[in-house]
Amino acid sequence: MSNIPSTRWPDSTLALLTEGYEFISKRCQRYNTDMFKTRLLLQKVVCMRGEEAAKIFYDNQHFKRHGAMPQRVQKTLLGQGGVQGLDGEAHRCRKDMFMSLMSPARIDLIGQLTAKHWREAQKSWQTQEKVNLFVEVNLILCRAACEWADVPLVEAQVKPFTEELVAMIEAPAALGLRHWQGRKARDHAEERLARLIEDIRSNAQPTGEQTAARTMAFHKDVNGNLLEPRIAAVELLNILRPIVAIGRFIVFSALALHEHPPYRQKLQTGDEQMLTHFVQEVRRYYPFFPTVAGIVKQAFSWQGYKFPKGRWVLLDLYGTNRDPRLWERPNEFRPERFESRDINSFNLIPQGGGDYHQHHRCAGEWVTLEVMKVALHALTQEMEYTVPPQDLSFSLSHMPAIPKSRFIISDVQAKP
Numbered sequence: 001m002s003n004i005p006s007t008r009w010p011d012s013t014l015a016l017l018t019e020g021y022e023f024i025s026k027r028c029q030r031y032n033t034d035m036f037k038t039r040l041l042l043q044k045v046v047c048m049r050g051e052e053a054a055k056i057f058y059d060n061q062h063f064k065r066h067g068a069m070p071q072r073v074q075k076t077l078l079g080q081g082g083v084q085g086l087d088g089e090a091h092r093c094r095k096d097m098f099m100s101l102m103s104p105a106r107i108d109l110i111g112q113l114t115a116k117h118w119r120e121a122q123k124s125w126q127t128q129e130k131v132n133l134f135v136e137v138n139l140i141l142c143r144a145a146c147e148w149a150d151v152p153l154v155e156a157q158v159k160p161f162t163e164e165l166v167a168m169i170e171a172p173a174a175l176g177l178r179h180w181q182g183r184k185a186r187d188h189a190e191e192r193l194a195r196l197i198e199d200i201r202s203n204a205q206p207t208g209e210q211t212a213a214r215t216m217a218f219h220k221d222v223n224g225n226l227l228e229p230r231i232a233a234v235e236l237l238n239i240l241r242p243i244v245a246i247g248r249f250i251v252f253s254a255l256a257l258h259e260h261p262p263y264r265q266k267l268q269t270g271d272e273q274m275l276t277h278f279v280q281e282v283r284r285y286y287p288f289f290p291t292v293a294g295i296v297k298q299a300f301s302w303q304g305y306k307f308p309k310g311r312w313v314l315l316d317l318y319g320t321n322r323d324p325r326l327w328e329r330p331n332e333f334r335p336e337r338f339e340s341r342d343i344n345s346f347n348l349i350p351q352g353g354g355d356y357h358q359h360h361r362c363a364g365e366w367v368t369l370e371v372m373k374v375a376l377h378a379l380t381q382e383m384e385y386t387v388p389p390q391d392l393s394f395s396l397s398h399m400p401a402i403p404k405s406r407f408i409i410s411d412v413q414a415k416p
């Protein structure tokens with residue numbers, strides 16, 4: 001039985017914090033391997049990257065998710081008791097609930113709502129000297145998400161609730177105040193949404209058919225029981241929070257348009273295929289979730305290495321999306337690569353891999369694609385704007401990444 005390389009230092013937490021998204025791929029390159037051993041947060045871990053590693057990672061026989069996420073991620077980004085930590089039948093039942101919300105009509109609706117709130121916001125941008133696109137897009141997406149999910153949101157709540165959702169997204173890898181803000185935001189939002197779930201159940205709060213709020217309120221688990229209100233709230237946040245998270249991909253789309261002007265011209269012609277390829281390339285090229293985590297269920301061997309039961313394993317999403325064996329010139333932004341590149345469930349994995357129902361692959365991938373397309377349509381065909389001088393660089397050690405200036409635009413006008 002062969003072994004796999006180990007890092008030189010016994011614990012790599014500091015290296016992960018300083019190298020961020022590139023931590024795993026740098027070591028895979030250095031050791032000429034697809035997997036290596038180290039310790040993170042003092043815990044033994046195997047890090048893997050690449051298409052073959054993704055295939056094995058998403059094999060439910062070998063890996064489970066319960067207990068795979070560190071507390072600091074559960075207490076901020078994900079919450080406790082949600083779909084991400086379930087396995088087997090319990091996971092399938094809960095995941096079916098999420099996927100039932102993803103019909104073509106519902107995907108179309110989130111696109112329409114995003115377009116509606118974007119148009120409203122754009123009117124006010126036209127009267128402002130400078131607009132912070134990141135802040136504004138987050139507000140648009142919070143409004144669209146709440147309307148789509150049927151979560152009441154009065155005007156005075158828009159800003160504070162958006163900020164709570166953003167705080168949850170930014171907290172897991174943050175230290176100090178930013179981390180604690182994320183915990184506080186989650187507690188507050190869960191409490192409010194748990195009350196909403198109770199109101200929906202008692203008919204004190206009317207809801208539309210097939211909306212996320214109603215679906216979560218009346219979903220029954222594998223044993224035929226309603227979810228505890230706090231868990232239903234966690235799941236409702238698993239819809240609202242990631243819709244707002246798409247704002248980061250929208251800012252990166254705006255950055256890509258700014259840095260590669262020929263694509264703006266192509267998208268202005270309404271070329272649907274180019275739009276799809278552009279959106280895919282934004283998701284492949286720009287950093288968002290660095291990794292996903294699992295735990296070895298039963299000892300097994302793969303590529304000559306024996307994975308012991310209980311071992312923590314990280315799959316490198318960012319590194320797989322930039323794996324030179326899968327992507328020619330991976331560090332170049334080239335949407336046309338998708339003209340000749342077939343994508344499958346394991347080679348383009350910014351939102352996880354595998355099957356939507358059987359595995360933990362992101363339930364909101366189609367929503368993400370639709371919302372990004374609506375935003376790109378608005379940015380290229382409905383508005384004109386200037387990008388004033390600013391620091392658009394982003395650090396790969398800041399997770400999740402975002403340009404330092406957050407993307408400021410000025411002179412916004414409706415396109416004639």
Ligand code: HEM
Binds near residue numbers: 095
């Ligand atoms: C899971 C990324 C948008 C709902 C995930 C996972 C990733 C991810 C990496 C984990 C996959 C795994 O564990 O194997 C993203 C990114 C998004 C996004 C980068 C866009 C910026 C959305 C949206 C929704 C959503 C819009 C809902 C409307 C979920 C849910 C899960 C999930 C419910 C848990 C699935 C499960 O555990 O079975 N997402 N996501 N996500 N995502 Fe997303």
